[in-house]
Amino acid sequence: MKILVVGRGGREHSIVKKLKENKQIQKIYVAPGNAGMEEDAECISIDEMNIEDLVSFVKEAAVDLTIVGPENSLNAGIANRFQTENLTIFAPTQEASWLEGSKSYAKDFMKKYAIPTASYGVFQDADEAKKHVAEMGAPIVIKADGLAAGKGVIVAMTEEEAYQAIDDMLICKAFDQAGSTIVIEAYLEGAEFSLMAFVHEDKVYPMMAARDYKRAYDNDEGPNTGGMGAFAPIPDLTKEAYQFSVEQILKKTAEGMMSEGRSFTGILYAGLILTKYGPKVIEFNTRFGDPETQVVLPLLKNDLVQVIQDVLEKKEPNLEWHEEACVGVVLASKGYPGTYKIGERVPKFDDKKDTYIIHAGTKKDNESLVSDSGRVLLVGGRAETLSEAARKVYAQLDQVELKNNFYYRSDIAK
Ligand code: AMP
Numbered sequence: 001m002k003i004l005v006v007g008r009g010g011r012e013h014s015i016v017k018k019l020k021e022n023k024q025i026q027k028i029y030v031a032p033g034n035a036g037m038e039e040d041a042e043c044i045s046i047d048e049m050n051i052e053d054l055v056s057f058v059k060e061a062a063v064d065l066t067i068v069g070p071e072n073s074l075n076a077g078i079a080n081r082f083q084t085e086n087l088t089i090f091a092p093t094q095e096a097s098w099l100e101g102s103k104s105y106a107k108d109f110m111k112k113y114a115i116p117t118a119s120y121g122v123f124q125d126a127d128e129a130k131k132h133v134a135e136m137g138a139p140i141v142i143k144a145d146g147l148a149a150g151k152g153v154i155v156a157m158t159e160e161e162a163y164q165a166i167d168d169m170l171i172c173k174a175f176d177q178a179g180s181t182i183v184i185e186a187y188l189e190g191a192e193f194s195l196m197a198f199v200h201e202d203k204v205y206p207m208m209a210a211r212d213y214k215r216a217y218d219n220d221e222g223p224n225t226g227g228m229g230a231f232a233p234i235p236d237l238t239k240e241a242y243q244f245s246v247e248q249i250l251k252k253t254a255e256g257m258m259s260e261g262r263s264f265t266g267i268l269y270a271g272l273i274l275t276k277y278g279p280k281v282i283e284f285n286t287r288f289g290d291p292e293t294q295v296v297l298p299l300l301k302n303d304l305v306q307v308i309q310d311v312l313e314k315k316e317p318n319l320e321w322h323e324e325a326c327v328g329v330v331l332a333s334k335g336y337p338g339t340y341k342i343g344e345r346v347p348k349f350d351d352k353k354d355t356y357i358i359h360a361g362t363k364k365d366n367e368s369l370v371s372d373s374g375r376v377l378l379v380g381g382r383a384e385t386l387s388e389a390a391r392k393v394y395a396q397l398d399q400v401e402l403k404n405n406f407y408y409r410s411d412i413a414k
């Protein structure tokens with residue numbers, strides 16, 4: 001079997017590493033990948049948005065299965081294009097990926113199918129949006145409707161912050177077209193968790209829940225990022241809340257999407273918050289979460305290709321999980337998610353037992369690995385308990401010298 005993974009970040013490296021456990025796979029390609037993945041897969045220099053070249057490559061190389069990481073490719077219709085060519089791909093169509101591609105679409109969908117989420121309004125006019133904020137009061141949440149690399153959400157603790165966010169998005173076009181429509185949402189309180197599932201039409205096979213850390217600095221301070229770390233499983237998530245989320249959120253969503261003629265195939269990700277009234281949806285993603293994937297896939301006992309094949313054939317994949325815990329901590333460029341330098345020498349880590357290195361944004365400069373993005377790599381650890389897994393990760397991170405070029409949060413899973 002030959003497999004292509006589309007994408008270039010930590011999530012894709014994690015998928016590649018999981019695929020590598022299967023010794024029957026003849027070849028794993030990743031497009032475009034990054035330099036740090038080269039020892040695990042063959043990197044093909046085709047951009048994830050260049051769907052035509054991806055189609056040609058898959059035909060020429062006789063790739064049997066394509067797995068897609070990033071939302072941009074999904075929104076651009078990669079699955080539709082592959083299906084037209086009769087190429088096997090595990091990814092939602094453009095129509096189905098609207099659940100992530102438009103927050104107002106997702107909110108209207110949830111309202112229609114009575115899926116628990118925060119109350120909301122949709123605005124294009126700044127004055128009307130501000131009037132709504134004045135009526136609702138703070139805290140309140142302002143979201144760019146379209147894709148904004150995880151940065152289009154402002155949790156405003158004061159009305160002034162909310163007005164500023166509205167001006168930034170609707171007047172100053174901080175997120176271009178992605179922010180020309182905004183969703184304003186009631187503020188919800190509670191612990192957050194991420195729940196992903198393999199989905200095909202009305203069949204939903206949930207994974208283990210995980211928690212990610214979106215804020216840049218310790219104690220959840222600083223700006224929102226793409227994710228600074230994650231862990232799984234979640235000790236404070238009850239069986240009831242998990243089951244409720246599967247039945248009342250993921251399954252209802254899969255069924256609702258079928259009723260809408262947007263039948264879903266791929267990974268459905270619900271970002272959830274445990275309110276005192278039960279779990280509610282904060283966001284949907286239509287792909288593997290990053291960095292959740294980096295702590296969930298290592299705990300999956302099953303072979304990933306077998307799972308995907310079963311799911312596509314509507315066979316029960318019987319997911320099984322190691323009774324262990326995983327913690328992942330992201331090493332980011334100093335300044336991320338604001339401005340930062342790339343091209344800084346990436347520290348070398350010991351390949352110690354039970355820790356693993358996932359490359360998110362690295363490239364080669366002569367023979368050394370240097371940084372190539374805000375999130376550079378993730379150090380992951382697996383152990384019997386979360387605290388032991390965290391200890392292993394921090395033992396790795398503490399031994400490298402960061403020379404003021406990189407930073408990481410020191411409170412992941414603590
Ligand atoms: P998102 O990109 O939609 O996941 O939002 C980023 C982060 O903003 C979430 O992880 C939450 O911490 C926060 N957030 C989003 N929506 C809400 C809400 N309605 N109430 C409180 N916090 C929220």
Ligand code: GLY
Pocket residue numbers: 150212226227285288289290291292
């Ligand atoms: N960890 C959240 C995301 O993948 O968007």
